[in-house]
Amino acid sequence: MHELTLIDNVLNMVRINAENSNISRVSKIKLVVGQLSMAVPESLQFAFDTIKGDDMFARSILEIEEVAIQCRCTDCGKQFVLDHAYHFCCPKCQGRSIDIVSGRELYVDYYEGDEY
Amino acid sequence: MVQVNLSRNILSANDLLAQKNRELFASNGNLVINMMSSPGSGKTTILEKTLGKIKSQMVVGVIEGDLYTDQDACRLKQPDVSVIQINTEGGCHLDAKMVEKAYQDIIQNDQNDINIVFIENVGNLVCPAEFDLGEDKRVVVLSVAEGNDKPLKYPLVFRQADAVLVNKIDLLPYTDFNMEKFRQDLIQLNPGVRVFEMSARTGKGIEKWCQWLREEFEKKQG
Numbered sequence: 001m002h003e004l005t006l007i008d009n010v011l012n013m014v015r016i017n018a019e020n021s022n023i024s025r026v027s028k029i030k031l032v033v034g035q036l037s038m039a040v041p042e043s044l045q046f047a048f049d050t051i052k053g054d055d056m057f058a059r060s061i062l063e064i065e066e067v068a069i070q071c072r073c074t075d076c077g078k079q080f081v082l083d084h085a086y087h088f089c090c091p092k093c094q095g096r097s098i099d100i101v102s103g104r105e106l107y108v109d110y111y112e113g114d115e116y
Numbered sequence: 117m118v119q120v121n122l123s124r125n126i127l128s129a130n131d132l133l134a135q136k137n138r139e140l141f142a143s144n145g146n147l148v149i150n151m152m153s154s155p156g157s158g159k160t161t162i163l164e165k166t167l168g169k170i171k172s173q174m175v176v177g178v179i180e181g182d183l184y185t186d187q188d189a190c191r192l193k194q195p196d197v198s199v200i201q202i203n204t205e206g207g208c209h210l211d212a213k214m215v216e217k218a219y220q221d222i223i224q225n226d227q228n229d230i231n232i233v234f235i236e237n238v239g240n241l242v243c244p245a246e247f248d249l250g251e252d253k254r255v256v257v258l259s260v261a262e263g264n265d266k267p268l269k270y271p272l273v274f275r276q277a278d279a280v281l282v283n284k285i286d287l288l289p290y291t292d293f294n295m296e297k298f299r300q301d302l303i304q305l306n307p308g309v310r311v312f313e314m315s316a317r318t319g320k321g322i323e324k325w326c327q328w329l330r331e332e333f334e335k336k337q338g
Contacts, residue, residue: 002208002243009126021120031126036272038246039126086271086305096307106246110121 003043006106007051014111015056023113026060034067034105041066069103130247133212137219137250141233144223147333148233150249152273153257155239158283160188161316162257162325163234169326171196174231174333177222181210181238188236198222198230209243210235212250232333241266245273253332259284260291264298267305274302279310281325286315 010029018026029048033039041064048062069082075095082088088098125131141148151159160180167176177198180189189201200218202210215235223230235251237244256277258266261284267274274280280302282295295313302309310328314321 006126009129013122013124013126013128017120017122021118023118023120027117036275038242038272086268086275088275088305088307096303098307106127107125108122110119110123112117112119114117 003039003047004051006039007044007047010108011052011057013108018056018113022115024116026057026111026113028061028063028112030063030109032065032067032105032107032109034103036069036103037106039106067102067105070101072099072101074099127246130212133216134248134250137212137216141250145337146230146233147336148235148251149253149255150235150237150251151255151257152237152244153239154241154262157257157259157262158316159236159257160191162281162283163192163236165316165319165322166326167192167197169322170329175229177226177230177233179215179218179233179235181236183238198226204238208238208240209247210237210249211247215249232329241270241273245276252336253278255279255281257281257283260287260293264294267301271305275306277306277309279312279328282311282313283316285313285320286318
């Protein structure tokens, strides 16, 4: 999954918002990345360090919160964390009707910066 | 120092366009199928056979996605089917903006109202899974020559699939493909998925898949 494009999207999104909010320098960007998304945190970090540039984001750090794949059985309501073998099967009642509660996230949570 | 909360999806621009596509397709009564797979699984051959069976009953349009060449569009070109080729020139997936433009070309070209649109995505089991195009159904094609271990290796695309086409079953005697294990892994990942075993080359299994398409089209009209 092309982390460079994703980070480019992130920087554009934050830049536009920062300019509209009178923020001259961004010190931190916080991302939330679910484990079922196709984005690799290490690659996101590398891409960020590579393309952040030397203006608004020159001193920015990127913080990434990884979210585990949380599931909920629609038969018995049991919530569980999905194992690495992707067993979409309820550990309590063996039900197969499983909702994904979290794990697909790929969003910018917040950013911090200094105003003009 | 100020903190600004955004809570915005990194792919929000694409998601917004995909939703607009979805509304446009619905307003035109179209069933739109996004076909995804590795390169060489047989998507285009499946489409060749599918068009042969359904084009007398439904007006079909095809959006072809490849990095380069219009070879697939040329293979599918026929007088009563609109085919538009998108060349991403390096892009490894189609996105909603590309599809919207190609769709506008299809409905401009076609004198009759289109019923069903097939989007043959770029051959790739990773990135297409993340890019909503506005489709109604996601179909993943896998050929038996690729091995039965792919669902657990590519969980997102298989989890999201509405149907999986297992192609090239005429090659089963010459491969180690374990159909039972494949179905087990797939069902554990995606219990509700429909599975169609077929050989686009011999034609076996194509009719059942076409029947599903007809049923899904009828449901969409309802």
